[in-house]
Amino acid sequence: MRGVGAAVAFAMVWPAAAGCIAVRGLRITGADLARAGVGGGSIPPDEFIAFAPLPGASRRLGVRDLTRLAGRYGVLNTPPGEVCFIYEAGPLDVVAAGRAIRTALAAEQVEVIDYTRFPVPFGEAEWSGAAARRPDGTLLVRGAIRYDGRRTVPVWARVKAWWRERRIVARARIEPGSQIGPGDVEELEALVEDRGGNWVRELEAVIGRILRRRVDTGQPIAAAWLDRPWEVERGQRVLVEAKSAGARLALTARAESSGRRRDRVVLLNEESGRRFAARVTGPGRAEAGEGEPGKGAAR
Numbered sequence: 284m285r286g287v288g289a290a291v292a293f294a295m296v297w298p299a300a301a302g303c304i305a306v307r308g309l310r311i312t313g314a315d316l317a318r319a320g321v322g323g324g325s326i327p328p329d330e331f332i333a334f335a336p337l338p339g340a341s342r343r344l345g346v347r348d349l350t351r352l353a354g355r356y357g358v359l360n361t362p363p364g365e366v367c368f369i370y371e372a373g374p375l376d377v378v379a380a381g382r383a384i385r386t387a388l389a390a391e392q393v394e395v396i397d398y399t400r401f402p403v404p405f406g407e408a409e410w411s412g413a414a415a416r417r418p419d420g421t422l423l424v425r426g427a428i429r430y431d432g433r434r435t436v437p438v439w440a441r442v443k444a445w446w447r448e449r450r451i452v453a454r455a456r457i458e459p460g461s462q463i464g465p466g467d468v469e470e471l472e473a474l475v476e477d478r479g480g481n482w483v484r485e486l487e488a489v490i491g492r493i494l495r496r497r498v499d500t501g502q503p504i505a506a507a508w509l510d511r512p513w514e515v516e517r518g519q520r521v522l523v524e525a526k527s528a529g530a531r532l533a534l535t536a537r538a539e540s541s542g543r544r545r546d547r548v549v550l551l552n553e554e555s556g557r558r559f560a561a562r563v564t565g566p567g568r569a570e571a572g573e574g575e576p577g578k579g580a581a582r
Contacts, residue, residue, distance in 0.1 A: 303367035306335050307405065309431055311342065311368050319366045321349060325356045338370045338404045338436055372402035380408060380440055384424050387412045390444040391474055396421055399438040406430030408438065417441070420476065445474040450503040451483045457498045462512055463489050468504065481505045513541045514566045515548050523550060523561055525571040536561075
């Protein structure tokens with residue numbers, strides 16, 4: 284049997300107007316008309332009447348539509364006015380959304396701060412694991428409600444999330460330029476809001492390193508704040524391998540700047556009083572080539 288088709292009015296009503304009959308599924312059927320008081324049981328319950336509206340919209344059967352239906356099915360109790368249908372919807376299930384977002388983000392805890400406020404169809408919520416961090420520190424997570432098999436409605440939630448992560452933190456204040464020793468730091472596991480990032484998670488990655496900035500008691504240490512220790516330090520005597528007229532010579536010189544492997548440092552030949560540049564090759568060792576003097580130093 285054909286439905287009412289194009290004669291059915293379509294209007295946006297967000298939220299849905301009071302007095303409309305809620306339907307779930309792609310079609311308005313005879314059973315839905317019976318719930319609206321139309322048909323008196325004369326229209327078969329599974330008879331297709333019209334396509335259901337999209338969520339957030341209404342579909343109305345006017346008097347002409349109802350009169351045509353009454354004539355087709357021999358209905359006597361035709362309502363004097365139109366009948367309104369809406370797609371069955373309700374508020375977003377915040378508790379279920381929080382659980383699903385926690386799974387999507389692989390977080391230890393999630394607190395939903397704000398969320399989609401308009402009614403959504405009943406279906407399966409799908410949330411993205413990629414969240415955008417907002418200036419206030421919360422995360423904006425987007426998702427969709429899948430209903431009627433292939434249809435979706437977009438939804439969103441603003442949340443705070445915590446992850447359990449291991450961090451290396453300072454036992455006491457460490458000043459910039461200090462070399463970190465085993466007693467200066469400890470490994471802690473805590474709930475954090477800034478997942479991942481550049482934080483150090485292994486003690487081996489900080490012991491012996493030089494801090495570029497001050498770290499306060501209990502503060503986690505970022506990898507970007509660490510330097511490798513000096514392999515040549517200012518004032519240290521350095522074994523230098525030099526090239527001169529095709530020959531390789533070895534001499535001892537005093538460092539006038541500090542550097543790490545592959546850095547260039549300034550050295551002083553204490554016998555001749557001559558300064559020259561050399562490249563650090565290892566702890567207490569450097570190499571100077573022909574023409575090296577006069578080039579800049581690394582530090």
